[in-house]
Amino acid sequence: MRLNDLDERILHALAEDARRSYADIGALVGLSAPAVKRRVDRLRAEGAITGFTVRVDPAALGWRTEGFIEIYCGRNTSPDDIHRGLERLPEVVAASTVTGDADAVVQVFAADMRHFEEVLERIASEPYVERTKSVLVLSPLLRRYTAGAPQWPGSRP
Known part of the structure; x- marks a missing residue:
């Protein structure tokens, strides 16, 4: 379209x-x-508009810890396998397959450090996961909630 x-x-x-x-x-x-x-x-x-929603500050719901987890999988692990393993975890708010060494990157919100660690352990225990690497967010610098292509200087108005 x-x-x-x-x-x-x-x-x-x-x-x-x-x-x-x-x-x-x-x-x-x-x-x-x-x-x-x-x-x-x-x-x-x-299908250009897939739904309407509200953006909620995760901290308002008690989710004060944010992190990203790189997942490194065993051979012959499909994106569907990863998706099935992650969709059961409500703390996982986004997941994508990626280029580079990792097979996927997962964005997680948790109540605190211990909760984040529990989520990390659950992800690491999936049979297709060989190892993980995680980073915690200190301060979100920029979040965009826009539609369509970015408006670059000199692009169409």
């Missing part, structure tokens, strides 16, 4: 605030509220 400029601007507006009204988005992009609704409905039907 190829999105045009109006579709991308609508997606960026929704990514900033999914509760924004169609009228407000329309004022930003130069369309009527019904026209924005039709485009949003089409974007949902085509």
Whole structure:
């Protein structure tokens, strides 16, 4: 699916605030509220919009420790194997296969250091995991919750 400029601007507006009204988005992009609704409905039907959600500060839920775990797997471990092993852990908020020496990188939120260590031990105990390497986040420097391609200087508005 190829999105045009109006579709991308609508997606960026929704990514900033999914509760924004169609009228407000329309004022930003130069369309009527019904026209924005039709485009949003089409974007949902085509799969460009996969859902609407709320962003919650993990600390508000008691998750005060964040870390990343590199997973190094045995031979013939498929991404599906890794996915099945990780999806059972609610502390895992993101996981991706990666280039380089590690097979996957996992983002984890935990209540405290002991909890993080327990999650690390559960991941390391998966039969396909040969070893792990972890780092803890001291301070998040930048978090972006946007839609579409980044807007580089000189790119399309």
